[in-house]
Amino acid sequence: MQASIFPDTHDPIGVRIVAAIGRRGELGVNNMLLFRLKADMANFRRITATTPMLMGRKTWDSFPKRPLPGRPNIVATRNLDFMAPGAHVYSSVPPALAAARAMAALAGVPEVSIVGGADIYAAALPVATHMTLTEVDAEREATVFFPDFDRAEWRETSAVRIEADAKNECAFVIRELERR
Ligand SMILES: NC(=O)c1ccc[n+]([C@@H]2O[C@H](COP(=O)([O-])OP(=O)(O)OC[C@H]3O[C@@H](n4cnc5c(N)ncnc54)[C@H](OP(=O)(O)O)[C@@H]3O)[C@@H](O)[C@H]2O)c1
Numbered sequence: 001m002q003a004s005i006f007p008d009t010h011d012p013i014g015v016r017i018v019a020a021i022g023r024r025g026e027l028g029v030n031n032m033l034l035f036r037l038k039a040d041m042a043n044f045r046r047i048t049a050t051t052p053m054l055m056g057r058k059t060w061d062s063f064p065k066r067p068l069p070g071r072p073n074i075v076a077t078r079n080l081d082f083m084a085p086g087a088h089v090y091s092s093v094p095p096a097l098a099a100a101r102a103m104a105a106l107a108g109v110p111e112v113s114i115v116g117g118a119d120i121y122a123a124a125l126p127v128a129t130h131m132t133l134t135e136v137d138a139e140r141e142a143t144v145f146f147p148d149f150d151r152a153e154w155r156e157t158s159a160v161r162i163e164a165d166a167k168n169e170c171a172f173v174i175r176e177l178e179r180r
Helices: 039-047 057-062 093-107 117-126
Strands: 015-020 026-029 053-056 073-076 087-090 111-114 130-136 154-162 172-179
Touching: 015 026, 015 039, 015 117, 026 154, 039 130, 039 172, 053 057, 053 093, 053 117, 057 073, 073 093, 087 093, 093 111, 093 117
Parallel strands: 015 111, 015 130, 053 073, 053 111, 073 087
Antiparallel strands: 130 172, 154 172
16 A cells, blocks of 8 residues: 555654754755754654654754654655665655654654655645744854745644744744644
């Protein structure tokens, strides 16, 4: 049976999108991150520490050290020869997501994390149940952008503002969103 990306209402495993975006939805430039935000990185590590983490091949390539330790790293690529030592590789998003959910269920973890980039966010948005969206108070030249989504479908459950300082180059707000 082919894996489905459509929501399985009986699946107890949540799907959390984790992203940091500039004012125009900017995500990255030339396969690098745009902002140096130590507090946001710490939050990213905390959220994803134990969850299976699904990403596109370019995001995997962008990690200085890989895999990120302590959780399954799951990479989508259309290149059937792609090698990602320490990661699970899938040739499309639905089976990658199904595998991530199965790994979470086996580990007793309540959700999986979707950590980018743009196409992977777009593919996961229809089934995402939660979002941790860091909105950075800055604009940057960018090559990839977060996909458009309907904010009306999401309820904000918290918003924490962090001011710029020596370790965070811009102010930002970490918004926790839940699908209505
Ligand atoms: N700000 C943030 O929160 C954040 C988060 C993550 C990444 N980023 C940034 O975003 C950039 C990377 O994101 P990106 O959008 O360029 O690339 P990406 O989504 O990480 O990777 C794209 C690649 O994933 C594979 N892929 C995409 N859709 C697929 C599908 N449906 N089935 C199978 N494989 C699929 C393809 O790999 P192949 O080409 O190998 O076939 C594609 O080239 C970097 O600049 C990174 O720093 C920012």
